[in-house]
Amino acid sequence: MELKWALLLLGLFLESSESRGCNIGYERKNNICVDTNExxxxxxxxxxxxxxxxTDGSYHCTCKEGFQSAPPIFTATTGDCRDINECLAETQTCSSDMNCVNTIGSYECICPPGYRKTRTDSGCEDINECSKGQDVCGTNGICxxxxxxxxxxxxxxxxxYGNDRSKCIEMSCDHFEVESDTKDVPVKLKHLLALLKSxxxxxxDPNGGHQxxxxxxxxxxxxxxELLSEGNIADGATLSHFLDAVENSMRLIGPQLKEPLTRIETHNTFAxxxxxxSQAPPSxxxxxxxxxxxxxxxxETVVGNSYPGFAFAxxxxxKELNSSADLLQKMSREKSDDKERNVTYLLSSKVxxxxxxxxxxxxxSEPVxxxxxxxxxxxxxxxxxxxCVYWDEAEGAWSGRGCERAWSNSTHTECSCSHLSSFAVLMALYPVQDTLELLMITRVGLALSLVCLFLCILTFKFCRSIQGxxxxIHxxxxxxxxxxxLVFLCGISSTQNKVGCSIVAGLLHFFFLSAFCWMLLEGVQLYRMVVLVFHTTIKHLYMYLVGYGVPLVIVSTSAIAYPKGYGTDRHCxxxxxxxxxxxAPVCIIVVLNSFVFIITVWKLAEKFSSLNPDLSKLRNIRGFTVTAMAQLCVLGGMWVFGCFLFQEKGTQVALYLFTILNSLQGALLFVLHCLLSKAVRDEYCKLITRICSLKEMYSEFSTNQSSNSQQPLRSDQTTGESKI
Structure with missing residues (x-):
């Protein structure tokens, strides 16, 4: 501001210097110098x-009442005036029961809250808030x-709610009671409800104290x-009780908090x-x-239609509240197309x-x-x-009614809801549709495997030179x-009959587990042959107990513990x-067999490095070990790829590899145990030779019979009877 007045004075000086000899503060008019009115x-x-x-040839500035000149020089000419804070300068004349409030150029004397000015403005007097016509406590309170x-x-x-200057509103504690016929309510939840009810x-109670x-x-x-740490909130009724208790507890606690913003965090919760x-509703x-x-x-949404003097949100x-698969799948009832497509739902956010x-x-009135x-x-x-979904207590399931998704990306989802409850974001996983290529690979491969497995059964049963x-085991x-x-090919898609589908799933569970148990027995047999003695056997009773007894125990226990686990809406x-x-059993068997094969290979290497090894027997055991390891890779590797199909990020590559290995495992076993075995090949050659010999003998016999039948009949000239 000082620069402004300096430039103005400089302009006046230059103007006056050009005014043909007039002094500063004057200007020439009609060839005479007259005073300039600044x-x-x-x-x-x-x-x-x-x-x-x-003034004559100049001017000066004075501050108005309530203002004073600023400290710099020339304030008398620049007029730089600033407000006087009468409340701090102690120049105010407010009475002792009033508060001084500074204003621009002046001040005001006001009464503190709860007081008003007297009629003579000589001071403050108490306001009787309880006077007639003021409904400060409501109709159910005494002022x-x-x-x-x-x-x-x-x-x-x-x-x-402990706010002494707020209206009294009706309060019910019935929602903190657990109904007498309610079963399976966790003890911790009962204790929580008892605490809230108290x-x-x-x-x-107007005369009672409270926390x-x-x-x-x-x-x-x-x-x-503590309740969430126990992890027993799984069924819909318990989850409804829990979420309802939390909501009602916040309605009870929120109005009692003194700070404008309160945060609390525990191991499993964050609030x-x-x-x-205020006297007026907030906005x-x-x-x-x-x-x-x-x-x-x-x-405005938080307050609603009535305002008792307080509001909270x-x-x-x-952090650790999850819904079971059954509760998540109830979501599909609202969408018929999702039910037909067998959509799977997972929680993608915290509740x-x-x-x-x-x-x-x-x-x-306004969506949140x-x-x-x-x-x-x-x-x-x-x-x-x-x-976007909310927990529907009436249905005991997640529902999307009244909630819309505004936008979503890989990390966040925004939801707009017209009501309040407990909310979450669900991730809908749509099943991969079986393509014609996969169906053809499965059917052709399984048909080929069945033929090869049938040949394996005949070979291992009737080939005497390889019995042992x-x-x-093979x-x-x-x-x-x-x-x-065979069960897979004929019954995997028989989902219409629930009982039949469960039986198919149980048979598949049993026979696939049994196959892995027999594969484990093969690993044990190899270990006994290499590490213990060369000619050792396992009693058939023990083999049957492991090969069929262990899978039977696992399947029976699983069926009794969780019968709903057998059979799905899409496959048996x-x-x-x-x-x-x-x-779990498959992984244990694969790990055990891998460990056994490592020891077997190690012992074989030691025996080959010895001075006088029995090479013929060692070569046989080496061949057995190689085929057994290849078999483990075929069967175990198939289910390793199968594991990826049950992950959220299962790929098409894993799906095709699983399908090919699964459908061709019979053919691969036929190649490993029959075609690559010299003893079996020799038996096949003998069988083929016998078949060919029989065919040649039959051909020769047929030819001889044909030639004999074509010779002319010789007649006796005397009798004329035919002779052969």
Whole structure:
């Protein structure tokens, strides 16, 4: 500002120097020098909040009342005036019971809250908030006027949640009770509901004491954390009780919190609560943020149609709350096309509960916004999509009604919902449709395998030169795979009959496990041949107990423990949440056989390096070991690829490899144990030679018979009778 006046003075100086000899502050008019009026409105040489006074050849500025000149020099001419804070300068004349409030150029004397000015403006007097016509406590509260304030005492059954200057509203504690006929409610949940009911009843009692909101919040979330740590919230009824208890607890605790924003985090929960208290309803936006989700709404939505003097909004996130597969699959009932396509649902986000003080949240006037963070980063594709859902307590399942997905990417999903409840984001996995190529590979490969396995069974049963313990193992291995492939080919798609489908799944479970058990026996037999003695056998009774008894025990136990695991809507095989009843034994057998084969190869290397080895026997054992390891790779490798099909990121390559290996395993075993075995090839050659010899003998016999029949009949000349 000083620069402005300096430039102005410089301009006046230059102008005056050009005015043909007139002094500064004068200008030439009609060839005479006259005074320049620097206070004219066009010049405005003095600043704001100042008065300009013109003098002969000059001017000066004075500050208006309530302002004072600034410290720099020439303030008398620049008019730089600043406000005087009368409240700090102690120049105000407010009485002792009033508060001084500074204004621009002046000040005001106002009464503190709870007081008003007297009629003579000589001071402040107490406002009687309880006077007739002021409904500060509501119809169910008693107003007690205090000096400068007031307090409300609620009737029994009503409460203002510890806010003494808020209206009394009706309060019910019935929702904290567990119905007598309710079964299987966790003990921790009962304790939590008992704690909340006790606190609720203390608030309803006008003469009773109650816990502070912060203390109650900590106790509730400690109990919730213990309940979630037990991991027994699996069925729909228990989950409904739990989520309802959390929602009602926040309605009980939220109004009692003193801080505008409260955050609490435990091992399994994370919550944020915003509270507003004022005589007038709050307005504007409110945002709550926990790590798994972001909640946005307006204070108008939070308040609703009635405002008792306080409002709150809360967001609770559960870190370890998961839904069982049955609860997730109930989602498909709302979409008939999803049911036909056998869509699988998985939780893609943490579950959160949103609560506001507005009691009418079934149909909000303005939708609320929730932004979820995905548990796993994954973009949508043709076989996967995200959907926003809420927990429907009436149905005991997740539902998408009233929630729409605004947008979604690989890491976040935004949901817009017209009601409040507990929310989550579900990931819909659409099954890979079987192509014509896969069906043809499966059917042709299995048909070829059945023929090869039948040849293996005949070979191992009737080929006398190769009879032994190992051949018996191969025989039963081939029988198990033959039956499994035949059942697979004929009944894998028979899903219309649930009982029949379960039987097919059980047979497949048994015979595939049995095949792996016989493969384990082969590994044990090789170990005994190499490590123990060269000519050792396993009793057939023991082999049958392991080869058929162990799978029978596993399948029987699994069927009794979880009968729903046998048969799905798409195939007659084990369900996804039950598949490890097959994969766990298979993995154990593959690991054990791998360990046995490593030891076998190591011992074989030692024997070959000895001085006088029995080379013929060692070569036989080496051949047995190589074929057994190849067999392990065929059978074990097939199910290794099969494991990838049950993962969320199963690829088409794994699907085709699994199908090819599965359908051709019989043919591969025929090549390994028959065509690559010299003894078996020799038997085949003998058999073929015998067949060819029989064919030649039959041909020669047929030829001789034909030639004899073609010779002419010789007649006796005397009798004329024919002779042969």
């Amino acid at each position: 206070c004219a409105p066009a010049l405005s040489v003095c600043g704001d909040h100042s008065n300009c006074f013109n 007690n006027n205090n000096v400068g304030s007031y307090s409300c005492k609620c009737h029994e059954g009503y409460s203002n 606190s609720c009843e203390s608030l309803r 502070k909101g912060e203390e109650l919040l900590e106790n509730v979330f400690t109990s919730t954390d 944020e609560v915003a509270v507003m208290r 504007g936006r409110v945002t709550l943020n926990t790590d798994p989700a972001l909640f946005k709404t307006s204070w 809360a967001l609770v996130s559960y 959160v509960t949103a609560v506001v003080s507005n009691a009418e949240t079934k149909q909000l 916004t929730l932004i979820f963070t995905h548990v796993e980063e994954r973009a949508e594709s043709e076989d996967m999509s995200y959907s 313990t190992r051949t018996s 025989l039963h291995l081939s029988i198990c795979l033959f039956i499994a492939d 095989w084990l369900s996804l949440d039950f598949i490890w009843s097959f994969f």
